[in-house]
Amino acid sequence: xxxxFSTERFAQIFTKWREIFVADIGAGRKSVALNAILSLxxxxxxxxxxxxxxxxxxxxxxxxxxxxxxxxxxxxxxYAFRTRVLRDVSKRSAKTTLFGRTYDAPIGIAPMGxxxxxxxxxxxxxxxxxxxxxxxxxxxxxxxxRLEDVAAAAPHAWFQAYLPGEPDRIDALVDxxxxxxxxxxxxxxDTAALANRENNIRAGFSTPLRPSLRxxxxxxxxxxxxIGTFLKTIIRHGIPHFENSYATRGAPxxxxxxxxxxxxxxxxxxxxxxxxxxxxxGNLVVKGVLHPDDAAHAVEIxxxxxxxxxxxxxxxxxxxxxLDALPGIAERVGxxxxxxxxxxxxxxxxxxxxxxxxxDFIFVGRPFLYAAAVGGEPxxxxxxxxxxxxxxxxxxxxxxxxxxxxxxxxxxxxxxxxHTIPHG
Ligand SMILES: Cc1cc2nc3c(=O)[nH]c(=O)nc-3n(C[C@H](O)[C@H](O)[C@H](O)COP(=O)(O)O)c2cc1C
Numbered sequence: 163x164x165x166x167f168s169t170e171r172f173a174q175i176f177t178k179w180r181e182i183f184v185a186d187i188g189a190g191r192k193s194v195a196l197n198a199i200l201s202l203x204x205x206x207x208x209x210x211x212x213x214x215x216x217x218x219x220x221x222x223x224x225x226x227x228x229x230x231x232x233x234x235x236x237x238x239x240x241y242a243f244r245t246r247v248l249r250d251v252s253k254r255s256a257k258t259t260l261f262g263r264t265y266d267a268p269i270g271i272a273p274m275g276x277x278x279x280x281x282x283x284x285x286x287x288x289x290x291x292x293x294x295x296x297x298x299x300x301x302x303x304x305x306x307x308r309l310e311d312v313a314a315a316a317p318h319a320w321f322q323a324y325l326p327g328e329p330d331r332i333d334a335l336v337d338x339x340x341x342x343x344x345x346x347x348x349x350x351x352d353t354a355a356l357a358n359r360e361n362n363i364r365a366g367f368s369t370p371l372r373p374s375l376r377x378x379x380x381x382x383x384x385x386x387x388x389i390g391t392f393l394k395t396i397i398r399h400g401i402p403h404f405e406n407s408y409a410t411r412g413a414p415x416x417x418x419x420x421x422x423x424x425x426x427x428x429x430x431x432x433x434x435x436x437x438x439x440x441x442x443x444g445n446l447v448v449k450g451v452l453h454p455d456d457a458a459h460a461v462e463i464x465x466x467x468x469x470x471x472x473x474x475x476x477x478x479x480x481x482x483x484x485l486d487a488l489p490g491i492a493e494r495v496g497x498x499x500x501x502x503x504x505x506x507x508x509x510x511x512x513x514x515x516x517x518x519x520x521x522d523f524i525f526v527g528r529p530f531l532y533a534a535a536v537g538g539e540p541x542x543x544x545x546x547x548x549x550x551x552x553x554x555x556x557x558x559x560x561x562x563x564x565x566x567x568x569x570x571x572x573x574x575x576x577x578x579x580x581h582t583i584p585h586g
Pocket of ligand 1: 220221222234272273274275302303304322350449471472473474475476504505506507525526527528529531
């Protein structure tokens with residue numbers, strides 16, 4: 163705390179504000195230089211400096227001890243590549259078709275709530291950046307921009323819903339999403355209870371944000387975010403609200419005494435999925451599956467895809483990594499529906515590993531939100547280009563020309579073998 167309010171710190175902050183007014187605004191500069199960004203992890207370093215501490219902490223953090231988060235990162239190190247050589251790989255392509263649409267690569271942006279607090283019009287920057295880069299994007303149900311506005315800006319983005327076990331609310335939101343023209347609805351199912359995000363409390367983050375001296379200081383000490391995202395949003399669009407949790411407008415993002423309405427999420431069950439399937443004519447995807455039996459149940463009900471996911475480690479702590487759940491699920495339902503996965507993907511090499519283990523499509527979360535925060539839509543496009551380039555290069559070095567060629571034969575398991583835990 164002493165350090166936070168030192169004379170030196172004040173001098174640094176004064177210099178930042180001066181730079182913004184003299185160098186950035188004076189010179190008409192709108193966004194940060196992206197040339198120095200070489201990998202997705204570079205966005206995180208920039209975002210850590212750019213965003214107020216509580217907001218960065220909200221994105222970066224997970225739940226309780228962060229064990230799920232660590233498992234996700236660790237799971238990629240369990241596999242090494244076994245390459246093939248002397249094959250002409252000059253005509254390689256990472257293009258893929260999913261639900262009738264062709265993408266430049268089997269990559270999409272995972273749904274992330276309150277993106278518009280991190281980046282100016284964040285959901286739109288993510289959606290249009292993804293469309294421009296030829297990758298997929300799922301907008302979050304916990305978003306601060308009306309789903310109709312995102313659909314208008316990026317007609318092929320998908321919509322992710324958090325639904326409570328309340329039929330009236332389910333029907334109303336499903337109808338609203340359909341009327342907006344979305345083709346694909348993603349139902350997130352790993353949030354039966356609010357996660358224990360101690361790190362958010364320690365970092366001073368909550369939804370809604372509670373006005374405090376600490377928060378005001380964060381704004382003063384992060385002027386680029388304050389001017390370029392926060393004030394710009396308030397001046398042009400008013401105080402952001404949760405726009406799409408249900409069919410009607412929800413709580414504001416900043417309020418001293420308003421509580422968010424999370425509905426009866428712990429009532430949600432397979433019967434509700436059946437109800438959604440009966441009402442929703444588009445593609446239906448279930449996100450947050452880790453067990454092959456649940457994947458099979460989703461197939462029986464008529465889902466078109468599943469996302470193998472532990473919510474980026476942000477729900478139940480100490481879950482298995484999605485990459486470790488993937489082979490069993492792909493083996494069980496891979497021929498019946500699209501098997502997608504997310505959690506910890508940061509490199510083209512990570513994507514190749516998931517493809518080899520049976521994934522059809524891979525979603526990436528945090529790095530894209532950091533990219534949008536520091537670079538807006540151009541940042542999102544840059545992040546997508548980095549991943550696509552890495553994937554393309556890795557395909558050549560692996561000795562494959564199409565995604566279909568990528569099989570377990572290219573992997574060597576170096577991590578600990580799985581132990582079977584007896585039932586009962
Ligand atoms: C800031 C943030 C907000 C998120 N919000 C949502 C959300 O609204 N809906 C959802 O289904 N998943 C949400 N997630 C989880 C992501 O969709 C995804 O499962 C996870 O971030 C993937 O892991 P990665 O960040 O390591 O790539 C969120 C994740 C982050 C980091």
